[in-house]
Each structure stands twice: as C-alpha cells, then as structure tokens.
Amino acid sequence: MTDLPRENVQSYPRPPALEPxxxxxxxxxxxxxxxxxxxxxxxxETHHAPSYYLPPEDIHATLRPVQGSSYCEWKGVARYFDVIAGGRTAARAAWSYDSPTAxxxxxAGYVAFYAGLMEEVWVGDLRVIPQPGSFYGGWVTPNLDGQIKGAPGTQHW
Known part of the structure; x- marks a missing residue:
C-alpha cells in the first residue's frame, strides 16, 4: 500500500507550491x-485538494480542444479538452496551461484531468475521489485532512 503522509489542506501555501x-x-x-x-x-494550494498535472508524452488518450478558457491568478490562462478513450468521450474533462506564469x-503543456469525469484515477495504490463541486479539479486521497474547498458555500473563500 502506498504510504502517503498525512497532509492538511489548510496548511498548503498561498501562493501555491509546485512539486514532483x-x-x-x-x-x-x-x-x-x-x-x-x-x-x-x-x-x-490552501484549502484545495492537490491538482495533478501529467506530461503530454505519457497521455495515451485523444485530447480534443474545446471552446472556452479560464484564468487562474497564479498559473494564467487554461484551455480545455474533451478526453476520448475506450470508446467514450468525457466532455471538457482535462485542461492545460500553454504559457503559464513564470x-x-x-x-507548460502538462495536462490535468477532472477525476470525477474519468472511470478510475489512482495515486500509487490509492483510488482518487474528485474535489467537491464542479469547478475545481483537485484529487482527494485518504491522507488529506482539513476542509477542502469546492462544496456549496466554499467557492469564494
């Protein structure tokens, strides 16, 4: 079993940290x-489940660009993709930053996926559940403590 350390999302930094x-x-x-x-x-990032970004060369699905974008004050402009694999299409299920902030x-070019729109997502041997709500794309694992942003009433903290 993967031994992930206990982490409290309330102790994550702001501005956010990036780590392997x-x-x-x-x-x-x-x-x-x-x-x-x-x-x-x-x-x-404070009060968020971690967001995971994967290198494009390790992605085996088709990523079809879709209309629209979003802006993160820390990372910049994100673009979105439909994810196509196994005869299924998950609409607007992934995003990427082409030109993130310094x-x-x-x-740059790495891709994040909404766990709730995929069939299975794993970190080591721990199955992921999606961050609450429909906007944030964090991955919740059993080692996380603290109140995770995303549920009704928490979006504008």
Whole structure:
C-alpha cells in the first residue's frame, strides 16, 4: 500500500507550491489507459485538494480542444479538452496551461484531468475521489485532512 503522509489542506501555501509526485499516477476511461506516469507534478494550494498535472508524452488518450478558457491568478490562462478513450468521450474533462506564469513554467503543456469525469484515477495504490463541486479539479486521497474547498458555500473563500 502506498504510504502517503498525512497532509492538511489548510496548511498548503498561498501562493501555491509546485512539486514532483513520487507515486505512479494511473487514469482509465472506458477501460482504456488514458495515462500512466511516474513524472507528474502537483499544485498545492490552501484549502484545495492537490491538482495533478501529467506530461503530454505519457497521455495515451485523444485530447480534443474545446471552446472556452479560464484564468487562474497564479498559473494564467487554461484551455480545455474533451478526453476520448475506450470508446467514450468525457466532455471538457482535462485542461492545460500553454504559457503559464513564470512560477509555474514547469506546467507548460502538462495536462490535468477532472477525476470525477474519468472511470478510475489512482495515486500509487490509492483510488482518487474528485474535489467537491464542479469547478475545481483537485484529487482527494485518504491522507488529506482539513476542509477542502469546492462544496456549496466554499467557492469564494
């Protein structure tokens, strides 16, 4: 079993931190492997479950660009993708920063996935559940403590 240390999301920094992920990440959709990598990065931000970003060369699904974008005060402008794998299409299920801010330059081209729109998401041998709500894309693992932003009434903290 993966031994992830206890982490309290309330102690994550603001502005957020960026760090490598030592565990293997695995994502499936429609029974097909979307990605498996030991080269992911994660963003840690106060009151958020970590957001995981995977290198594009380790993504085996088709990513189809969709209309629209969003802006993060820390990372910049994100673009979104439909994820197509295993005969299924998950609409607007992934995002990426083509030209992130200098602090997050290492994320350029890396892709994050909404756990709730995938069939399976794993960090090591721990199954991920999605961050509450429909906007934030953090991945909740059993080692996290503290109140995680995203549920009704928490979006504008």
């Amino acid at each position: 992920v030592p565990q293997r990440i695995m994502i499936r959709l429609g029974g097909a492997l979307v990605s498996e990598t030991a080269r992911a990065l994660r963003v840690l 602090r997050f330059a290492a994320l």
